[in-house]
Amino acid sequence: MIVLTKDTMQILREQDVVPFRNRVRELAVKIGMSLVNQTKLITAASELVRNMLRYANGGKVILEIISKSAQSGVRLTFVDEGPGIADVKQAMQDGFSTGRSLGLGLPGTKRLVNEFDIKSAPGQGTTVMIIHWKNGR
Numbered sequence: 001m002i003v004l005t006k007d008t009m010q011i012l013r014e015q016d017v018v019p020f021r022n023r024v025r026e027l028a029v030k031i032g033m034s035l036v037n038q039t040k041l042i043t044a045a046s047e048l049v050r051n052m053l054r055y056a057n058g059g060k061v062i063l064e065i066i067s068k069s070a071q072s073g074v075r076l077t078f079v080d081e082g083p084g085i086a087d088v089k090q091a092m093q094d095g096f097s098t099g100r101s102l103g104l105g106l107p108g109t110k111r112l113v114n115e116f117d118i119k120s121a122p123g124q125g126t127t128v129m130i131i132h133w134k135n136g137r
Contacts, residue, residue, distance in 0.1 A: 004065040004072070011049050012058040020049055020061065024076065027065055031072040033134050041074060041132040044112040047105050048078045048128055056082020056125065066131070073114070073133035078126075085120040092118070 005027070009020055024045045028038040045061075052059045059080030066075045085091050094107050106128075110116040113130040120126035 002067045003075075004067055007063045009061050009063065010058070011052055011061060014053065016058075017046070017049055017053075021046060023063060024074065027063060027074045028132075031065055031074065031134050033074070033132070034136070037132060037134070037136045040112040040136070041076075041130075044109040044130055044132070045076055047109050048076075048130070051105055052078055052080045052082075052126075056080035059125075071133055071135065073131050075129065075131045078128045080127075081125040084122045084124050084126055085118075086122050088118055088120055 007023070009023060010016065011020060021042055024042055025038060028041055033041070049061065052061075057080075059078060059082070062075075062077040062079070064075045064077075066073050092107050092110065106118070109128075109130065113132045114136065115129075115131035117129045118126065119128075
């Protein structure tokens with residue numbers, strides 16, 4: 001996998017969400033991603049950034065345009081130093097929530113993107129990496 005561009009954004013308050021979403025859209029447009037795939041990527045990214053604000057008081061996102069086997073995509077890595085997730089497997093189940101929500105955030109996000117990886121442990125924060133390929137494959 002080749003990283004073509006790399007940028008980092010700090011997400012520390014609600015006002016950081018719109019510029020972040022705009023930056024994600026810029027990267028998706030730059031690689032020629034369809035409107036449907038842009039929408040999936042931006043929706044997933046919005047959910048993850050809001051989780052980062054809600055549960056960890058913010059963090060940072062690494063935004064990259066990547067290339068692999070002649071296809072391009074956008075990779076976003078969300079890193080926080082929050083309380084972590086005690087049971088990642090449980091958190092990935094539809095309907096599970098610790099924040100009085102519908103519990104569709106993490107599993108819903110995973111369904112919207114092509115690749116999804118989460119690493120978390122209590123007291124060690126959470127890192128979520130998503131990739132959405134230009135052609136959604």
